[in-house]
Every structure is written in C-alpha cells, then in structure tokens.
Amino acid sequence: MSDVHRDHLVELIRGCPWFMEALGAARAVLGTAEWAIGAGAIRDLVFDAMHGRMAAVPRDIDLAFFDEADLSVEREDAIESELRRLAPGLPFEARNQARVHLWYEEHFGEPIEPYRSLGHAISTWPETATSVACRLRADDSIEVIAPLGLDDLFAGILRRNPAQVTETRFRERLARWAYIDERWPSVRVVMG
16 A cells, blocks of 8 residues: 555545544544444545545445454444444444344345455455545554555546455446536546
8 A cells, every 4th residue: 555645545534524523433432443434434535535525424434343252233233323422413334344244145145254354344345445444543543444555546446346246236336326427527437
C-alpha cells in the first residue's frame, strides 16, 4: 500500500467530523477488539473528495468486527444499539465477520468458508475500492486495513473483487447505484 495514499486517506478521515465521531464511538464500544469501519463509508469519502464535495454521511456506516466467541445476532444488535446511543445521528451497521458464513448462502445463493480474521473478510468485500477499512487506535492514530491496496480507490475505479463476488452480483450492485454518474462523473467502472 502506498504511503502517499494511506496518508491521504488518514487526512481525509481526520478532516471528516462524522467519520471521526464514528471511529470514536466504535473504539468506545469495542476497545481493543478486532474491528474497523470501511467499505462504502471510505469509498464515498474519497470519491466525494475527488469531486470537490463535502463528505456526506453515508446511507450506512459499516462497522466490521471479528468475534469467534459470540456468533449471535444479539451480539451485533447490542453493538449497534450502543453505537447509536453514543453517536445517535450515525447509521451504523455492525456485522461480525466471524459469522458471515452462517447467512451468506441464504442471502447470496452460494456458500463460503468462514473468514479467518477481519483482514481476511475485508479482502473479500465486493469491490477493490471498498475492500478498505480503518480503526482508531488507543493512541488516536488511524490504522488503515487495505489488503487489496488503495490504488483503485484513489484512481476512482470501481472494479469487482473476484475473491467472492460474481460478475452477475457486481452488475446487480452497479444497477442500484444510478447516482454514480451524477455524483462522481469521473469514476470509472471496470468490468472483468
């Protein structure tokens, strides 16, 4: 991962009040556990900045955590509830990446193996530009987790991550994003 891209991403995050609020709330709830905020929240932040836009609060803020000891939906719900109490204006979605394999086939039609870690889960997220997450460490530094790098994110490229997403599913995702051309006219979709 390029230090320049990582430093730029950290600068964008630090300059975004809602993102810093989300990171602070997540750290307060999950502490030193394995967690990160990423996916669309980071993609939207970077693509908005590329187009001179203020970073709007996204439709949802994906908080991923990894807890093999408690695979219950109740654990996710409790974390979301606490996050919303600490940051009531933010639309958190907390998902335990250690339990994704339990519901993935029902939701997407194909089974997957359990993830081995949070980094492993992030490496399978749908697009290369959304396979990125970050967390606020105890010393207030921001750790960036980008197993596929940051090049596509900062080049404004939406490319399918073949690790787990079929071309059909990628096309379905794109069809739901009718706003892309208007909101981010320089973003390029790369098929294949």
